[in-house]
Amino acid sequence: xxxxxxxxxxxxxxxxxxxxxxxxxxxxxxxxxxxxxxxxxxxxxxxxxxxxxxxxxxxxxxxxxxxxxxxxxxxxxxxxxx
Numbered sequence: 001x002x003x004x005x006x007x008x009x010x011x012x013x014x015x016x017x018x019x020x021x022x023x024x025x026x027x028x029x030x031x032x033x034x035x036x037x038x039x040x041x042x043x044x045x046x047x048x049x050x051x052x053x054x055x056x057x058x059x060x061x062x063x064x065x066x067x068x069x070x071x072x073x074x075x076x077x078x079x080x081x082x
Contacts, residue, residue: 004050009039012054028065031076038080 004012013035016022023029038057042050057080064079 002051003046003048004042004054006039006043009042009050009054010035013038026073027071028073028075031074034075034077037077 013030016028017030017035038054042048042053042057061075061079062073065073065075068074068079
């Protein structure tokens with residue numbers, strides 16, 4: 001995978017946030033500010049493998065959200081600050 005740009009990261013996170021099919025499948029919510037904050041943080045270092053970092057971050061957020069609630073998974077900033 002190539003490094004993602006800010007727009008790529010936003011597309012991934014906003015797609016996950018807006019897709020009704022994904023919401024129905026995974027029963028999740030994404031905090032409104034999260035896509036932009038994550039996108040800006042990931043692309044600060046142009047040498048970092050942003051696609052891999054995003055994958056790791058999303059897995060960490062998902063696992064944290066799942067440990068907080070087994071009903072609706074709320075992906076929020078508190079899921080990455082633990």
